Amino acid sequence: MTGTPSSVPGAISQAVPPPVSEPTARHQIRVTINGSDVAAEVESRLLLADFLRHRVGLTGTHLGCEQGSCGACTVLVDGAAVRSCLMLAPQVDGREIRTVESLAEPDGPLSVIQEAFTNQHGLQCGFCTPGFLCSLTAFAEEAEEDGRDISESDLDAQLDSSFCRCTGYVNIRRAAREAFGFDSGDTHG
Amino acid sequence: MAESSDNGPTVKTPFIGQSRLRVEDDRLLRGDARFVDDLDIPGALEVAFLRSQFAHARIDRIDIAAALESPGVVAVYDGNFVSGHIKPLLNAEELRVPPGIAALNPVNKLQPAPILATDEVNYVGQPVAMVIAESRYLAEDAVELIEVDYHELPAVMDPEAALLADAPLALLGEDNNVGVHVRHGVGDVDLALSSAAVVVEETFATQRYVCAPMEPRGLVARNDPFTEALTVWSTTQTPHRVRDHIAESIGISSDQVRVQSVDVGGGFGQKGILVVEELLIPFAARDLGRTVRWIADRYENLTADAHAREQIHHITLGADADGRLVAVRDNIIVNLGNRNMVGLVVPYNALCHLVGPYRAPNVDIETTGVLTNTTYTSPYRGAGRPEATFAMERAMDRLALELDLEPSELRRRNLITADEMPYRTGILDRRGVPQEYDSGDYPQMLDRAVEMIDLDSVRAAQATVSTGQSHDRSTTWRGIGFAMYLEMTGLGPFEGARAEVTPAGRIRLFTGAPSQGQGHRTVFPQILADALGVRPDQIDVVAGDTDTIPYGVGTIASRALVTAGNAAHQAGINLRARILEAAAEVLEANPADLDMADGIVSIAGSPSVELPLADLIRSIPKQLGGSGSDGLGETSYFQPPNYATASGVHAAVIDVEPSTGRVTIVDYVVVHEAGHIVNPMIADAQVVGGVGQGIGGILCEHMQYDDRGQPLASTFADYLMPVASMVPDIRMDEIVCPSPTNPLGVKGLGEGGAVGPPAAIANAVEDALRNAGRTDIVIASGPLSPSRVLDLLREERHPSP
Ligand code: FES
Ligand code: FES
Numbered sequence: 001m002t003g004t005p006s007s008v009p010g011a012i013s014q015a016v017p018p019p020v021s022e023p024t025a026r027h028q029i030r031v032t033i034n035g036s037d038v039a040a041e042v043e044s045r046l047l048l049a050d051f052l053r054h055r056v057g058l059t060g061t062h063l064g065c066e067q068g069s070c071g072a073c074t075v076l077v078d079g080a081a082v083r084s085c086l087m088l089a090p091q092v093d094g095r096e097i098r099t100v101e102s103l104a105e106p107d108g109p110l111s112v113i114q115e116a117f118t119n120q121h122g123l124q125c126g127f128c129t130p131g132f133l134c135s136l137t138a139f140a141e142e143a144e145e146d147g148r149d150i151s152e153s154d155l156d157a158q159l160d161s162s163f164c165r166c167t168g169y170v171n172i173r174r175a176a177r178e179a180f181g182f183d184s185g186d187t188h189g
Numbered sequence: 190m191a192e193s194s195d196n197g198p199t200v201k202t203p204f205i206g207q208s209r210l211r212v213e214d215d216r217l218l219r220g221d222a223r224f225v226d227d228l229d230i231p232g233a234l235e236v237a238f239l240r241s242q243f244a245h246a247r248i249d250r251i252d253i254a255a256a257l258e259s260p261g262v263v264a265v266y267d268g269n270f271v272s273g274h275i276k277p278l279l280n281a282e283e284l285r286v287p288p289g290i291a292a293l294n295p296v297n298k299l300q301p302a303p304i305l306a307t308d309e310v311n312y313v314g315q316p317v318a319m320v321i322a323e324s325r326y327l328a329e330d331a332v333e334l335i336e337v338d339y340h341e342l343p344a345v346m347d348p349e350a351a352l353l354a355d356a357p358l359a360l361l362g363e364d365n366n367v368g369v370h371v372r373h374g375v376g377d378v379d380l381a382l383s384s385a386a387v388v389v390e391e392t393f394a395t396q397r398y399v400c401a402p403m404e405p406r407g408l409v410a411r412n413d414p415f416t417e418a419l420t421v422w423s424t425t426q427t428p429h430r431v432r433d434h435i436a437e438s439i440g441i442s443s444d445q446v447r448v449q450s451v452d453v454g455g456g457f458g459q460k461g462i463l464v465v466e467e468l469l470i471p472f473a474a475r476d477l478g479r480t481v482r483w484i485a486d487r488y489e490n491l492t493a494d495a496h497a498r499e500q501i502h503h504i505t506l507g508a509d510a511d512g513r514l515v516a517v518r519d520n521i522i523v524n525l526g527n528r529n530m531v532g533l534v535v536p537y538n539a540l541c542h543l544v545g546p547y548r549a550p551n552v553d554i555e556t557t558g559v560l561t562n563t564t565y566t567s568p569y570r571g572a573g574r575p576e577a578t579f580a581m582e583r584a585m586d587r588l589a590l591e592l593d594l595e596p597s598e599l600r601r602r603n604l605i606t607a608d609e610m611p612y613r614t615g616i617l618d619r620r621g622v623p624q625e626y627d628s629g630d631y632p633q634m635l636d637r638a639v640e641m642i643d644l645d646s647v648r649a650a651q652a653t654v655s656t657g658q659s660h661d662r663s664t665t666w667r668g669i670g671f672a673m674y675l676e677m678t679g680l681g682p683f684e685g686a687r688a689e690v691t692p693a694g695r696i697r698l699f700t701g702a703p704s705q706g707q708g709h710r711t712v713f714p715q716i717l718a719d720a721l722g723v724r725p726d727q728i729d730v731v732a733g734d735t736d737t738i739p740y741g742v743g744t745i746a747s748r749a750l751v752t753a754g755n756a757a758h759q760a761g762i763n764l765r766a767r768i769l770e771a772a773a774e775v776l777e778a779n780p781a782d783l784d785m786a787d788g789i790v791s792i793a794g795s796p797s798v799e800l801p802l803a804d805l806i807r808s809i810p811k812q813l814g815g816s817g818s819d820g821l822g823e824t825s826y827f828q829p830p831n832y833a834t835a836s837g838v839h840a841a842v843i844d845v846e847p848s849t850g851r852v853t854i855v856d857y858v859v860v861h862e863a864g865h866i867v868n869p870m871i872a873d874a875q876v877v878g879g880v881g882q883g884i885g886g887i888l889c890e891h892m893q894y895d896d897r898g899q900p901l902a903s904t905f906a907d908y909l910m911p912v913a914s915m916v917p918d919i920r921m922d923e924i925v926c927p928s929p930t931n932p933l934g935v936k937g938l939g940e941g942g943a944v945g946p947p948a949a950i951a952n953a954v955e956d957a958l959r960n961a962g963r964t965d966i967v968i969a970s971g972p973l974s975p976s977r978v979l980d981l982l983r984e985e986r987h988p989s990p
Contacts, residue, residue: 067904101221125706126217126222127455156913160914
């Protein structure tokens, strides 16, 4: 299976199975990914990130370290930001996952956070970007659920959750400020 | 073209100079990018390497039998097998010595890298065997089963120790550990120093660090049985060079290799040189008739891909009583790693950029590239300039101290002025011809930086500082530092661009210079649109596909805008003429009466006649009595006649927290000059991105080895990367001195941002410590991590001079 899972209500997509020669134990999982039901057979050691990228075809989630440092692989699991390189695929059985592909409808407008990233030139190569977008999306949603106001310094601290090697972070911070309603400090109009 | 017609005649507004939002972003933001590892090719096999665990060892035996039996394994290759099929690796272009430099009698040893080690390994991480399996997981399982008997040999990690007469050889069979050596200068330094009023002599070093783009290196190779050609999708910065290397080393025609850049997640130099993995994967794809994918993981990226920056400078400055430089001497030691991979590139860049924006009549610089049992090195953003600038600008601050001058004032007294442009330094540039700065206004940049950073108020604040070590966390010591640099950008010999009209009436632009995040799909259309008479949104860019343009160099060395940008400009001018000529045939008009805007050809005085490009190109094949020329396309190659010299001043205000050793950047100003700016938003962001990397370099990044050659940082838990809170909102200003070396008047700026921060911040930290009474501390190297700063503070106070 490749591409975004079909969003036809009630349809169940089947993920690509493990290689035949894979020696570790297999598990049947059912997981909701970007609103679609996905059934999959996964091996014990399969990283969630690899499951999403290579078995479900959602390659928007990137791997920058596979060790929990860089944040590039961040997705939302039951609404919380999770590093998908630190979770195994069998662990997401029965859970709900959202990836960067879900942040905007395929032909619809970008989300407020995505829009701010382009307005503020908050991405260069774009490899780190899905991680920042998912992390900030979870951050905004959690604050809203808790009825909490986000201060500018909370927002700045949240940005330390991911690495970006291209931008020097300044425009990422501007994008985040724009998205969260603060003065972006942008100098290019 | 964009037009505005408020009142009176229509004014055409050039697209060059506009901060246009990027056309790249939408796909990237939606997760629809196609990085190499995103390509979905059914049946693709994956690769894992067995890499040396020893810094230096003899290989007595390799046994791959068990690995071959491991589940899912398709093939296992060792050095003995591949050495019969793939020629050893040489980065031939980088190793070339131009005739002018050859006249300096340099040492530049050719030390081809074995594709897989056969009898000797020279660094931890060197590929010894390659396993190809159904998945990376299965390939890594099999790697565990390969048996290798190593006999450990003496190893050397420290470049100065490697130069001692009794040092172990890093690479057996060589006479010594010198890979590169050149000495060059002008005037008589000994004489000048003997009569100088002040002489400072110091050692400054830049530690080893790693480009570490967020996407590590990777490639996918597929052999197509129909065409018998190889397609290689790659993260490379230099696709045409990779094409030629693959063809040459596996013995096929370059027509049988197509290298395509896809979305690439940063490069910074690491992806600008060719490594053995990039030959092995295409070879295996051909050997097996299967698609093969290798994506380096972070462990490989940090320990087994190119490192950079490690240099030691023993520098001497002599000045007269007013602080005017009379002599500069430097003895530069560059740690090349296990072999000479890229020749003079970094050592000579350091040499010819050392003195930078200053006037120095007598110069003597010796640079030695030394082999050690560490991974090989590549240029990294700035390629010798950040290291040289660190030495020179630290030394300038030491000289200012000797002379009791404000460091910015000492700099001002020595700057080459705008009137002196073009300025010849008296030494040879990297091409081996007399070095000439084309344009610039260094004093103006410095004045603006001093004003923006508000030097006077920082000095006033410093006057109230409490001195002495304090354990009160609220105590901070403030310091200010400057760094100036220049950068000869737009490296030749050429870059190409092909512009053509598509059947749908759009324009496609092909170039050999791919993007790793620089926004070529946004910037190049701004240039081409102006030259051609279309809108940027009518242009699609295909960059870094070797089948679409026969020759190319790539995106390295701050060159893409200067070389590919001017090639696109020329191609646009030529294509416009070709379009108007063809339209004249179709419309039976005089080409001189025709104009084109927004991709529609019109005739002066006949407003009812409009010929869109789609109609024009469709009518050409059917045009009876036409010229018979083919469709509408033009290729241009631009060869820069000289470097376009960009420059900058960085000014940093920092606070040191003496209780913790933490350095916080309070304010950071960049004033730079890079000729005409095509897209200010993107240009500024390139500078800021470089500043971020420079800040990482001086505050946290360090690739260390232990004394047996084991890398001490193999994950991002040990290799400390800069994060958002370390980089303040950089304040920027720019001046414009158009380059006379190219029609667009542009200069490269991709690297400049990374050049200034190490020196500016180290100068600021030393200034802070000095102001707090620690006049004994000389900051000789980075990274200025909290523990390192605490160590400096704890060091025994030397008696004040
Ligand atoms: S890839 Fe998961 S945190 Fe880096
Ligand atoms: S945009 Fe390239 S790593 Fe962030």
